[in-house]
Amino acid sequence: MPVVTQLRLRRARLRRLSRRPVTSPSPTVPLSSARGRWIVLATVLGSTLSLLDGTVVTIALPDIGTELGADVSGLQWTVTGYTLTLAAFVLLGGSLGDRVGRRRIFVLGTIWFAVASVACGLAPNVEFLVLARVVQGIGAALVTPGSLAILSASIDPKDRGAAIGLWSGFGGIGSAVGPLLGGWLVEIAGWRSIFLLNVPLAVAVVVVAVRHVPETRDPETSGRLDVPGAAVVALALAALTYGAIDGRWPIIAIGLVGMAVFVVVERRTAHPLVPPSLFSSRVFVAANIVTFAAYAALGGVFFLLLLQLQVALGYSALAAGTATLPITAALLLLSARAGALAGRIGPRLPMTVGPLMAAVGLVLMVRIEPGSTYVGAVLPAVVVFGVGLSLLVAPLTAAVIGAAPASHAGTASAVNNAVARTAQLLSVAAIPGIVGISGQLDPAQFSSGFRAAMLICAAMLTLAGALAAVSIRTPRPTGRTPMHCDVSGPPVTDGR
Numbered sequence: 001m002p003v004v005t006q007l008r009l010r011r012a013r014l015r016r017l018s019r020r021p022v023t024s025p026s027p028t029v030p031l032s033s034a035r036g037r038w039i040v041l042a043t044v045l046g047s048t049l050s051l052l053d054g055t056v057v058t059i060a061l062p063d064i065g066t067e068l069g070a071d072v073s074g075l076q077w078t079v080t081g082y083t084l085t086l087a088a089f090v091l092l093g094g095s096l097g098d099r100v101g102r103r104r105i106f107v108l109g110t111i112w113f114a115v116a117s118v119a120c121g122l123a124p125n126v127e128f129l130v131l132a133r134v135v136q137g138i139g140a141a142l143v144t145p146g147s148l149a150i151l152s153a154s155i156d157p158k159d160r161g162a163a164i165g166l167w168s169g170f171g172g173i174g175s176a177v178g179p180l181l182g183g184w185l186v187e188i189a190g191w192r193s194i195f196l197l198n199v200p201l202a203v204a205v206v207v208v209a210v211r212h213v214p215e216t217r218d219p220e221t222s223g224r225l226d227v228p229g230a231a232v233v234a235l236a237l238a239a240l241t242y243g244a245i246d247g248r249w250p251i252i253a254i255g256l257v258g259m260a261v262f263v264v265v266e267r268r269t270a271h272p273l274v275p276p277s278l279f280s281s282r283v284f285v286a287a288n289i290v291t292f293a294a295y296a297a298l299g300g301v302f303f304l305l306l307l308q309l310q311v312a313l314g315y316s317a318l319a320a321g322t323a324t325l326p327i328t329a330a331l332l333l334l335s336a337r338a339g340a341l342a343g344r345i346g347p348r349l350p351m352t353v354g355p356l357m358a359a360v361g362l363v364l365m366v367r368i369e370p371g372s373t374y375v376g377a378v379l380p381a382v383v384v385f386g387v388g389l390s391l392l393v394a395p396l397t398a399a400v401i402g403a404a405p406a407s408h409a410g411t412a413s414a415v416n417n418a419v420a421r422t423a424q425l426l427s428v429a430a431i432p433g434i435v436g437i438s439g440q441l442d443p444a445q446f447s448s449g450f451r452a453a454m455l456i457c458a459a460m461l462t463l464a465g466a467l468a469a470v471s472i473r474t475p476r477p478t479g480r481t482p483m484h485c486d487v488s489g490p491p492v493t494d495g496r
Helices: 003-019 034-068 072-100 102-121 126-154 157-189 198-212 227-246 249-268 276-280 282-311 317-323 325-345 348-365 374-402 406-434 443-471
Strands: none
Touching: 034 072, 034 102, 034 126, 034 157, 034 198, 034 282, 034 317, 072 102, 072 126, 072 227, 072 406, 102 126, 102 198, 126 157, 126 374, 157 317, 157 325, 157 374, 227 249, 227 406, 276 282, 282 317, 282 348, 282 374, 282 406, 282 443, 317 325, 317 374, 325 348, 325 374, 348 374, 348 443, 374 406, 406 443
16 A cells, blocks of 8 residues: 555544544543633533523413413423423433533534524414423433533542532522523513523533533443433333323323333343443432432422412512522522532431421421412522522532442433433422312412422422431442542542
8 A cells, every 4th residue: 555545544544533532531620720610611501501491481381371372281281391301311311422422412402402492482382382392301301411421520529529519509590590580581572582592591501612621421331322211211201291280090000111111121221221330329329219309399399389479479470580589599609518518528418408498498388378478478488498409409419420430420410310300290290280280370279289289399308308318328439430529528539
């Protein structure tokens, strides 16, 4: 072969190699460095994109129902259509990121999300809106696991507890500030503007990620994607959601059978969406059980509280969003501190106290009814609830990530997100029917159901706190690659 030809082939091979994602752990950077701050910003903006959308949409539900003629079932589907595909495909999104590059999937999902948001903003009827929300959820499923996986793979282990606290805190703020921002947008520009808001935010995410976020992936991942597993879990969750919203027990039974089939598929496939090794950690299993109980409660609260303020108390969209500002303030002030505290003393205490305090806040919400004042009923409830939520979120996230192998960072994040979204999905689908909220939005009927729903959600948070108290333990070193910090103490070489 001529020398010139050999040189050309060598240069072409080097170019191909330079385009590949990093196949080994890239050097981590301190949180205090410029690049560390950019990485945190990218991951916070990305997670906020999906979290903000959920709460912003909730504040606009009464206006959506009025303009599009949707009843309670249509409003439930507007929320659960998005959560359904997010919960169903977030595992696939995490697996894709581990295989082909976390930053690449993160950016792709952001663009997908933005395009679907435009479709939501142009929806002519509730059926089209629900369909667009389903598509939007797929984009969120690509973004959500990548944000935390990028953070945990790129930040110095000794700073990772604080970084996760910032990620959880600002992500929670994005979720909590949604009602205020959404209320303001609904009043000045209509409900469609809340979806179009996602476009400039998505542009910012893509620019920051492309310029500042390093590419990482799992070098040990191989084989085909578990598409059958993803399809089975999506169909099972769809059946559970449809059955819960419409009260069709045979459909619910089909959904439960589908979940059992998913477990069988995952056990038999060579390359499962959920590696069985993840569940060898008792802390990982326990933290995900706590996640399910806690986020089922949170799903019901954030869906019903804003509706209660508007439907039963007569608040405007902006006033209802403003009423929840104490939750935002608590998350802003306390989340990073709670993450750092979990790094020093372990996650068990904050994961126990947080849900119990939030449950007290929900018991106080029972007093929110037609004729009650903001200072006398609403303010004490949201303050106590916000403080409890702030104590819970960052330590819970850190416990999950701290108990998973570094090579499965994206998948571990995706599993926890799937658990949280599934809990919220089933909660929003089932609780309104359980407490008698159905048909058109009637103030008296809604207020009665709201009080019962808050007691149900308080019970679930109490269960979450009790489970954390008895099941969360300090993870022990296992000799794994240093990719994460031990959330229960000083950094260790194994990362857990």
